[in-house]
Amino acid sequence: MIELIAIDLDGTLLSKDKTISPANIDMIHKAIQNGVDVAICTGRPLEAIQHILDTLGTNSSDHYSITYNGGLVLKNESREVVSQVTMSMGQAQCLYEAMLAVDLPLEAVLIDAVYQFPFPEDFPGTYQETMNFLPFKQFDMTNLDPETAIFKVVINTEIAHLESAMTKLPEWVFEDFEVMRSHPYQLEIMPKGVDKGVGVAHLAQVLELTADQVMVIGDEENDLAMLKWAGTAVVMENGRPDIKQYADYITSSNEEDGVAKAIDHFVFYQEDDNK
Missing domain, CATH: 3.40.50.1000 (HAD superfamily/HAD-like)
Known part of the structure; x- marks a missing residue:
């Protein structure tokens, strides 16, 4: 039953x-x-x-x-x-650098807001367009409390660009985190487990x-x-x-x-x- x-x-x-x-x-x-x-x-x-x-x-x-x-x-x-279960700012920093290297925009989802970090020049993040009822804040990784708890990071961008860039990501991203597509245009990365x-x-x-x-x-x-x-x-x-x-x-x-x-x-x- x-x-x-x-x-x-x-x-x-x-x-x-x-x-x-x-x-x-x-x-x-x-x-x-x-x-x-x-x-x-x-x-x-x-x-x-x-x-x-x-x-x-x-x-x-x-x-x-x-x-x-x-x-x-x-x-x-x-x-x-x-x-x-959350990830640390240090882990988010590593993910941000990995995404930036392949021109993927990363946004971090906290318990009360979404933090937008500097996007690749030609590929701004579009998560706010689909989640416009959430508070979005712009930050640089260097001015955040290192104890900040992050539940997940999101990459929301053009489908073709996302699929191409994913093939260039380092293996440790998939080995150390849970990585999944929640929409064709959206990749979500969570803590392992x-x-x-x-x-x-x-x-x-x-x-x-x-x-x-x-x-x-x-x-x-x-x-x-x-x-x-x-x-x-x-x-x-x-x-x-x-x-x-x-x-x-x-x-x-x-x-x-x-x-x-x-x-x-x-x-x-x-x-x-x-x-």
């Missing part, structure tokens, strides 16, 4: 216009009313999903969110931390649940770890083809109430034609 549902946002719960369909909202409310915990699992910080938690009715201290791709798990209203699977596992442990009692819903590369970990793995019809091979079930797209249909199918045991 499913007791926890962890849901990705972009391409999954959210439509292209970044809204949540009435059907998805109603089905999540129904699941919660029937005793199922529902947690957002995202690369975003908690500050960036407040309106979503309000819409879902989960912005309270008896509900949780998994943020920074598993790097921070916390209670929604009280913000009591369940688990967190951080992924959505770890975040979901931590929350399940707090709730005293096993993997068999957990369902996760996603669509992209950064959802893969939680899809592999959970007892029930759901991938959206609009998900990446290589991610779909890990699905126990492929639901409708994010434009067709796919989250609602998956919850209805697994929690309320409604039959449909999706396989």
Whole structure:
């Protein structure tokens, strides 16, 4: 029996216009009313999903969110931390220099803001365009507290440039950190050992649940770890083809109430034609 549902946002719960369909909202409310915990699992910080938690009715201290791709798990209203893993400013400095050498713009995501460091001349970072509801600050690496905790760094740029530059990155970047594409135009780098699977596992442990009692819903590369970990793995019809091979079930797209249909199918045991 499913007791926890962890849901990705972009391409999954959210439509292209970044809204949540009435059907998805109603089905999540129904699941919660029937005793199922529902947690957002995202690369975003908690500050960036407040309106979503309000819409879902989960912005309270008896509900949780998994943020920074598993790097921070916390209670929604009280913000009591369940688990967190961060990287140091020294590590961020090394990553910044590696990215700058191949003309990739790096931005560091902290608990309360995004720090923009000097971009390559011809390739400014575009993370602010997609996350314009977050506070962005411009800094030089040399004028920050060395004790500053960073949850992840983000490279957001042109798709072709990103794909080309990634082939030139030194091996230590991939060996010492968790590196994944969350969008075709976005690369995210987290501390070693951080992924959505770890975040979901931590929350399940707090709730005293096993993997068999957990369902996760996603669509992209950064959802893969939680899809592999959970007892029930759901991938959206609009998900990446290589991610779909890990699905126990492929639901409708994010434009067709796919989250609602998956919850209805697994929690309320409604039959449909999706396989």
